[in-house]
Amino acid sequence: MRIGITHKIETQREIVIARNLTVGYKGKTVWKEANFSINRGEFVAVIGPNGAGKTTMFRMLLGLQKPLSGTLDVFGARPRRGSQRIGYVPQRHTIDNETNIECIELVRLAFSGNKWGFSLSRREEKKAAFDALEAVGARELANKSLSSLSGGELQRVYLAEALVSNPEMLLLDEPLSNLDIRRVKELVGLVNRTVRSRNVTAFLVAHDINPLIQFLDKVIYVANGKVATGKPEQVLTSKRLTALYETDVEVLRDSKGNIVIVGAEDQGIDDHHEDEMDVI
Amino acid sequence: MLFSVNVFSALQQIFQYQFMQHAFEAGTIISVVAGIIGYLVVLRRTSFAAHAYAEIGFAGAAGSALAGINPLFGLLSASTIAGFGIAVLGNRATQRDVEIGSVLAFALGLGLLFISLYKGYATEAYSILFGEILGISGSSVLITLAVSVLILIAAALVYRPILFASLDEDVAEAKGMRTLLLGVIFMVLLAASVSIAIQVTGVLLIFALMVTPAATAIRLTKKPMYAVAIAAIISLFATWTGLFIAFYQPYPVSFFITSIVFGLYLIVRFIYRK
Numbered sequence: 001m002r003i004g005i006t007h008k009i010e011t012q013r014e015i016v017i018a019r020n021l022t023v024g025y026k027g028k029t030v031w032k033e034a035n036f037s038i039n040r041g042e043f044v045a046v047i048g049p050n051g052a053g054k055t056t057m058f059r060m061l062l063g064l065q066k067p068l069s070g071t072l073d074v075f076g077a078r079p080r081r082g083s084q085r086i087g088y089v090p091q092r093h094t095i096d097n098e099t100n101i102e103c104i105e106l107v108r109l110a111f112s113g114n115k116w117g118f119s120l121s122r123r124e125e126k127k128a129a130f131d132a133l134e135a136v137g138a139r140e141l142a143n144k145s146l147s148s149l150s151g152g153e154l155q156r157v158y159l160a161e162a163l164v165s166n167p168e169m170l171l172l173d174e175p176l177s178n179l180d181i182r183r184v185k186e187l188v189g190l191v192n193r194t195v196r197s198r199n200v201t202a203f204l205v206a207h208d209i210n211p212l213i214q215f216l217d218k219v220i221y222v223a224n225g226k227v228a229t230g231k232p233e234q235v236l237t238s239k240r241l242t243a244l245y246e247t248d249v250e251v252l253r254d255s256k257g258n259i260v261i262v263g264a265e266d267q268g269i270d271d272h273h274e275d276e277m278d279v280i
Numbered sequence: 281m282l283f284s285v286n287v288f289s290a291l292q293q294i295f296q297y298q299f300m301q302h303a304f305e306a307g308t309i310i311s312v313v314a315g316i317i318g319y320l321v322v323l324r325r326t327s328f329a330a331h332a333y334a335e336i337g338f339a340g341a342a343g344s345a346l347a348g349i350n351p352l353f354g355l356l357s358a359s360t361i362a363g364f365g366i367a368v369l370g371n372r373a374t375q376r377d378v379e380i381g382s383v384l385a386f387a388l389g390l391g392l393l394f395i396s397l398y399k400g401y402a403t404e405a406y407s408i409l410f411g412e413i414l415g416i417s418g419s420s421v422l423i424t425l426a427v428s429v430l431i432l433i434a435a436a437l438v439y440r441p442i443l444f445a446s447l448d449e450d451v452a453e454a455k456g457m458r459t460l461l462l463g464v465i466f467m468v469l470l471a472a473s474v475s476i477a478i479q480v481t482g483v484l485l486i487f488a489l490m491v492t493p494a495a496t497a498i499r500l501t502k503k504p505m506y507a508v509a510i511a512a513i514i515s516l517f518a519t520w521t522g523l524f525i526a527f528y529q530p531y532p533v534s535f536f537i538t539s540i541v542f543g544l545y546l547i548v549r550f551i552y553r554k
Binding site for chain 1: 323436437438440441443444445446447448449450451452453454455456457498499501502503504
């Protein structure tokens with residue numbers, strides 16, 4: 001970045017701006033009056049209990065759902081479905097251990113699968129797909145079957161799938177669930193390197209903030225119908241969360257600096273179908 | 281010897297009969313279509329829907345037989361309308377087993393009524409349910425060819441987006457692809473393919489061409505295009521061999537086709553391992 005940035009460029013740095021954003025479905029508010037802004041190149045964790053509306057946040061950013069009230073700007077405009085500037089890794093994939101298709105095909109399809117007819121530029125497509133796999137250190141998985149990959153390998157391939165169209169923003173929905181601690185560390189490191197080297201903005205939905213916290217620029221904490229955003233050390237304090245939720249919320253830290261939030265999850269709004277510890 | 285060892289002269293002998301010519305022509309066209317669409321059926325896990333279209337098509341075929349029209353028309357229109365109907369309910373509706381099951385049971389009952397009202401009860405029902413490739417008329421071959429050409433052109437246009445939407449629907453949707461429209465197109469293509477394939481295998485044995493060859497192929501290769509080709513080759517091999525054997529044997533062609541296809545599936549499933 002050069003010195004002497006004009007005001008205009010300065011505002012463009014903020015690529016996501018939410019003003020009094022209230023979201024939900026007909027007759028049911030998921031969370032309301034969120035105000036936050038996210039800058040280019042920031043690594044942001046979206047955390048909170050199950051059913052608090054973390055995936056809804058992604059649906060808003062992707063333009064798949066409209067706000068109930070307030071506004072959301074992404075890249076200086078209202079989000080629009082099908083933006084090529086966003087790479088998305090959903091939580092659920094239809095891919096499983098029966099999907100005997102090589103990884104490179106999936107990544108290629110993410111590059112050109114939206115085009116009709118036969119592909120005329122196979123070489124260009126293949127190169128883009130190989131480059132994306134290379135970028136996530138999964139070049140050697142190119143000709144392996146999706147059905148044969150481990151959870152960690154699969155997440156790397158999904159990341160390549162999202163990166164192949166060269167997005168400016170990554171939305172990663174629970175990529176860390178079902179990974180063991182070592183794989184979690186590897187993947188978080190990979191996402192962090194991707195964010196820094198490509199200057200992309202990454203939103204990562206997670207249950208546990210601890211493996212992420214050292215890399216994060218911001219955290220979006222969604223619970224009990226409200227959203228708190230800011231630097232982790234600012235947001236994740238007993239005082240701030242207690243004020244936001246108007247109930248006693250305690251942020252505890254153990255000797256290694258691991259964080260546990262207690263209290264905010266008790267009044268989750270819906271979807272309490274899983275009895276999960278809300279350790280974040 | 282039940283048949284001549286010389287395949288060439290045997291084929292010469294077989295092709296002297298017009299019904300065998302028609303059977304080979306229709307069988308060849310249908311096998312190719314079934315291989316191509318079948319791969320997507322297996323990938324999207326919509327084999328139950330494929331079966332439902334066949335049975336809904338049965339009602340249409342029986343109805344048009346009753347009305348004195350070529351049953352193929354009834355078959356095509358009933359199953360295509362059903363394909364459209366199921367697809368517009370939403371992509372995931374195709375997995376709603378209970379709804380599909382209820383509709384297909386009703387369609388089968390309706391077909392039974394039409395068949396019982398129709399004088400040629402036994403043979404007509406039998407040929408729709410179990411296939412009568414040896415009875416395909418010249419005009420049916422032409423209709424099959426025309427429908428297949430349309431299916432293949434449409435498939436060539438939409439194969440890539442449908443493949444992607446089948447593999448990773450949520451990402452496809454986020455990329456702005458019209459997954460619902462793609463689902464509708466796929467279901468209509470599937471319904472039309474099932475309708476023409478019924479002539480070979482019949483309503484009840486539809487999996488023999490629409491599912492089993494593709495399920496075998498998907499185990500043999502990781503590349504979608506190869507899998508499509510292998511599925512078509514398996515269907516072709518089974519249909520041709522089945523016709524060939526059936527020419528010399530008093531047993532039904534469908535039996536041979538289903539047996540060959542199933543045999544290959546078993547071999548690949550249990551013996552071939554990567």
